[in-house]
Amino acid sequence: MPIEAVETSRLYRQIADQLRHLIESGEFPVGSRLPSERELADKLGVSRPSVREALIALEVEGRVRIRMGSGVYVVDPPVQAIARLWSDRAPEGPFEVLKARELIESAICSDAVGLVEPADIAALDMVLEQMAASGLSSDDLVALDRSFHVALAGILRNGVLVRCVGDLFDQRISPYFRQLARYFEGPDSWRRAVAEHRAIRDALARGDGAAAREAMRRHLQNSQERFSQSFGDAGKSNGPAGAKAGPNQKNGRMTGSKRKQGEAR
Template sequence: MFVALEPRRLYRQAAEQLRTLIQSGEIPVGERLPAERELAERLGVSRPTVREALIVLEVEGLVQIRMGSGVYVNRRVAGDTKILAADDSEAPFEILQARCIIESAIAEEAARHVDETGIRSLDLILEEMEDALENSERALALDRAFHTAIADIIGNSSLNVFIGLIYDKRSSPFFEKLASYFEGPHTWRAALEEHRIIRNALAARDPAAAREAMRMHLTLSQKRFSESFGEEPTREE
């Protein structure tokens, strides 16, 4: 029924295999899919990869995710399904991992260049973010502003553009769908506190601390997107 996947855009391959099983009727309409852990074992991939695949299928309309209950095959006409283009965008967890690697290095370098003007800019963003935790759209814009402001400290406009571009990759339909399940005031509060740790490391002009603070922030961001859709409690991979 399931075939282990090769390490090439795994979430797309996982989505394709599940889509085929659903459209062929092997997984009937209305049936709950196996739990994430079981799907990950059968497909030979991580649970985050399974979550990315399930989000693709929900955006396409093939499945319905019911938090705390599981993922069910949707009751709709198969011919109405719009399959997302294979190169639509990178996987959400790949984007977050790339940001972790790149932005940690940028934070480290920023700590070597930071001045009072740069810290004031960060403080203004954090003050605004404090008042925007209930407004996800505004919080998202301020989150982006915080990360690009750190690149600004170095004084390299190309870095600012690059960070903005990689951040904006989270605007894909299935990244936004993933965020709709796991982002909210509590996650923005956590992000705000992590931003303050980054800010303090930069203000102390401590490159190692700034690098670690950014690495931890973006690692925890990945974990916040790694909750289970299913009925079983989340465990470490």
């Protein structure tokens, strides 16, 4: 049997695994509310975005239900639970993906200034016009968003970069990323995204590489900040009256997770 490389478990997976164990052991019974994001982050010694990624993974599994402005509640898992989906094949977290896109696509914008042609600007304009139309579904907007970013990469006439940008963007259509977008994307955020796209387009059209790079960097940082907003967990209660106060007993204690280099904060 050949020896295979061992991948260090992603931090949000470690957090999700620990919370899943506490749920399965009855420390957090069905109907109870988990501690707030802030409390979980403090107990585990990690950032709140990492906790948020773990909670989204658990919701996709059917272990918890996130109620904006109220908290995160434990629910009965589906009959055919997909609890091991993330253990066996967990995707990169959204903050990892967005940070990678920020670095790659801002560099693309800087270099694109020397190669952009009128036809490229026209292609971007067409996408922006479609994105500004009314009555578009979320799926329509995501598809147009992808077209804009891939078209930008195409200005460099480099197939590897086009594929790289497309592949990174396609992580948005995973169940995990879609679940996160449900809470933090809407008409207002899409209007801001279109305005940010236009700022990128305008910088390219006037040949300002530094401005194009900064506009793309700011655009993708704004996405990271949007996904960093709180779910609105209220209070420090673990659930309704009579539920356990928290995982502080000997057999249900949460243990801190060591921060990894590059963790979103």
